[in-house]
Amino acid sequence: MEENKNIDRLFQEKLKSWKAKPSEKVWTGIEVQLKKKKKRMLPFWWFPAGIAAALILGFLLFPFSTDENSLDNNNQNLEIITTSPENKIDEKQKNNSDFNATENDNIIQQEMIVSTKKPIINNSKSTEKKQEFIAENKNSSTEKKLENFTEKESNLDLKKAMKKIFKSETKLDSVDTKLEEKKIFLKPKKDFLASLNVKDSLKLDDFSSKKWSVSPSFAVLSSNSFTNNSSLDADLNTNSTSGKSTYSYGIKVAYEINNKWTIQSGIHLQEMGFSTKDVRISASLSKQTLANVNSDAQLKFNSLNTMQSADINTSKLANLNEQGELNQSFGYIEIPLEIKYNLSNSAKFKTEIVTGFSSLFLNKNSINLSSNSFSGNIGEANNLNNINFSGNLGLDFNYAVDKNLFLNLNPMFKAQLNTFSNNSNGFQPYFFGIYTGIKYQF
């Protein structure tokens, strides 16, 4: 046993406080790998930030003033209706040649823009920063600049960490007695269990200290239906009904249960829209012209595909025959309850799978008609439930900008479960949305 101690002591004394200088190529190798890593990370910066910036830019490019035009259109329409039939024919012929689909599209866009004014203003503040950042990156387009930039960025983090470290390390560095050495080696023994899985434990305390997060977000939604039918009236089933691009905005609050599971809720304002094209409009004596719409307009709507000559004759105002588009839009206050499971995370990037459901409270319900001589609200759908639910599934990507600040990209698929109270003609809406935002952890 004595022998053992001797040999142990021999090695301890000779090798414990010994230092060896590695060759230059080790540092060169480290430098190369560090740069590679940073470069690979950069696209993640640009991806969510780029999408958000593109969204805002897109909305800003459409001038809000065109709103007035649609009001003018409405006034014009009132006049047209009161003029004599002969005039209308002239007017109609004139307009028919000018008529093109883009007019209708413009109106849709204008409506969207008008109603999205608010979120744009809110979001523009937060995205200004992002845009600045992108601009900064673009300027430093040459590789050298890029490297400098990433180095600076990481240096800032490191320097912070280093300051603290050096404070606590100065003692150890200055004193080089064996006693001091002993301490250093004894320490790892104590908290070795924690160090066994260095990676795991580090991940854990990186996220566990900050349980709550809040993230304002904005999304572009693409609405659609599982079936091709129209929810307005079975007569319009043969028309093409398609979803429009709408938006959602709101705020999410999340609580991290552990490093794998997170629950989140929040509140969102959400719009959905569907347009039924190629509708033939004619005057009618009855008010109830579409089965599922409450309307004061005395108009009759048929599908162009199933047009019958008899329809034209039965109406006294037969010459008010128009081709147009019915736009249904409805909005909800959405309160989601979702659970997220962490698929992978590195120090900078975190991917989660999200699933759950949302309660949707109806707060907007309107049906607009737009044709070349008439456009405006004609009523509201009477078959929409005031409360309905949606099933949600998606992915959640977070990229750490700062210790507490993340860029968030969240593509979601949401299927509406009970949108309609009755007689929906098999219309089952769903939507796909890309939510972007900024997440703040505290």
Add this chain to the structure above:
Amino acid sequence: MSAQSQVYQLYSDKLFALCLKYSRNYQDAEDTLQDSFIVIFSKIEQFKHKGSFEGWLKRIAINEALQKYRKKSPLQIVKEHEIVDEVKEIDFDDESLELDFLLSIIQQLPDRYRLVFNLYVLDNFSHKEIAKMLEITESSSKSNLSRARKILKEKIEIHQQGKLKG
């Protein structure tokens, strides 16, 4: 000079010495050192300030070295010596035993023996801890250690005898 290179300048010498002791050869030690610093720089923000920074760095380097040899190869085939404690009493002449020689005989040990010897003798881990780290039993940790000691002792003896003759 970047903050990374400052950290490297300050600690690479100590960590390289550690890597040399845990590795088979100089090349492996350099690889382990490089891998360790990559891990260190990617995790430096997560350093908890609880223990010493140097201790934290060493744990990462040890971990990297263990990863390299723990799974790589099954234990090299070694001549199984009878464990006997009746080796002649030798007065180790400290002066004649250069560092390079001691290092080389550590590096020549089979991987498992080398890791156990380093962990127990030079870095003060217990057999229980070593067993967990290397995914072996405590008793094999103990027997690995005594075999390592025995091999080292024999090599030192041969070395000293050679010196005396020469």
